[in-house]
Amino acid sequence: MPSAGATVPNESGESSGGSIGLGFAIPVDAAKTISDEIIATGHVTHxxxxxxxxxxxxxxxxxxxxxxxxxxxxxxxxxxxxxxxxxxxxxxxxxxxxxxxxxxxxxxxxxxxxxxxxxxxxxxxxxxxxxxxxxxxxxx
CATH class of the missing domain: 2.30.42.10 (PDZ domain)
Structure with a gap:
């Protein structure tokens, strides 16, 4: 299954940019916290x-x-x-x-x-x- 932001082939077999969403938005504050944790520790805790x-x-x-x-x-x-x-x-x-x-x-x-x-x-x-x-x- 393609991940978010994956290139997905269209009906003619050509690649086109696509995004497969999660069904909800992640607030920018949460995204910033997660990215800071990844930068600091190399992983994220859920x-x-x-x-x-x-x-x-x-x-x-x-x-x-x-x-x-x-x-x-x-x-x-x-x-x-x-x-x-x-x-x-x-x-x-x-x-x-x-x-x-x-x-x-x-x-x-x-x-x-x-x-x-x-x-x-x-x-x-x-x-x-x-x-x-x-x-x-x-x-x-």
């Missing part, structure tokens, strides 16, 4: 939730009688989400007070937050709503 999620669209949620949001398919042992009490089967309904609608929201936070930062997740478990605070860790 934040990590320790969550595997699958979006539940509104229509599917209504049919299944569950809230719309992000279905928690997996929670790696010892990760930040497990330490915050998240469990497989939970449905994340809010992220920092905003409706949870896409995995991209979590991906953005792993790029714009750093290990040690916190994120508040609202979730539903067995028909009850709750919140928890996940302290992000360094991506393993």
């Amino acid at each position: 934040a990590y939730f320790g969550l595997q999620t699958v979006p539940i669209p509104e229509a599917a949620a209504a049919q299944a009688g569950v809230p719309a949001g992000l279905f928690v398919a997996g929670v790696p042992a010892g990760g930040p989400a497990q330490q915050a009490g998240m469990q497989p089967g939970d449905v994340i309904t809010t992220i920092n007070g905003q409706p949870a609608t896409s995995n991209v929201q979590l991906q953005e936070l792993t790029l714009t937050k750093k290990p040690g930062d916190t994120v508040e997740l609202g979730y539903s478990r067995d028909g009850r709503n709750a919140t928890t605070t996940v302290t992000l860790a360094e991506q393993p």
Whole structure:
């Protein structure tokens, strides 16, 4: 799969410049922080939730009688989400007070937050709503 900014052959086989986007913009402050870290250390440290999620669209949620949001398919042992009490089967309904609608929201936070930062997740478990605070860790 071509990476962002890759040269992509067109229908006639000729190369043309192309960009395959991530689906969201990285704020300039985050890009500057990341580039400074790469220059200083030779690598970048990304934040990590320790969550595997699958979006539940509104229509599917209504049919299944569950809230719309992000279905928690997996929670790696010892990760930040497990330490915050998240469990497989939970449905994340809010992220920092905003409706949870896409995995991209979590991906953005792993790029714009750093290990040690916190994120508040609202979730539903067995028909009850709750919140928890996940302290992000360094991506393993």
